Amino acid sequence: MTIDSDPVPGTLRAAVLLLRAEAVALGxxxxxxxxxxxxxxxxxxxxxxxxxxxxxxxxxxxxxLGGALSRRRAGARAPAIVLQLMLLPVGWFMIEGGMGWLGLPLMAFGIGMVGLLVSGPTNRALGFGDPDR
Structure with a gap:
């Protein structure tokens, strides 16, 4: 039995939970x-x-993607970022269509998710960057 001594950082855990919540909402x-x-x-x-x-x-x-990120699959990060960035034009068109009350929070959510996915702790957990720094 192998025990992973490196705990999952809070930023990655939050990103996974929010991706799963998005999946449930879209479902x-x-x-x-x-x-x-x-x-x-x-x-x-x-x-x-x-x-x-x-x-x-x-x-x-x-x-x-949430499952892959929870297993620390680095290749899942880019598609997750792309899906989050897709919220920006959707939110913009909602704002243009008079639904700013929904479009603006949607855009902020997408930007926040990208922030979680590219944060330092998430990068280290997924094996990006220099581990010796």
Whole structure:
């Protein structure tokens, strides 16, 4: 039995928990989309199914990235950062569309997540940087 003597830093632990929370939230949106697809009286079925599939895929990707980061897989960091940066244009268009109350916090969340993912303790835990410094 191997015991990892290097504890997971708080920044990485927080990033993993927040990625998993995002996955759950997006999963709940996907469930709502499925219900909407099934109960809508008129719809563009192909577009509705694509949006639903995108939500399901996003939830699965966020959950998988959280799991990979919890196992300290350095390769999971870049895709996680990209997904968080995608919140910036989404938030911007929400602000432009009159939903600033949701868009601004969404953008701040994305920037905060990137901060957690590129912080020093996270870098060291994932094996980035000079360990002798």
């Amino acid at each position: 709940l949106i996907a469930v709502w989309l499925i219900w909407s697809d099934l109960t809508a009286e008129t719809t563009d079925l192909v577009s509705a199914l694509w949006v639903t599939a995108f939500a399901i895929g996003g939830a699965v990707a966020l959950w998988a």
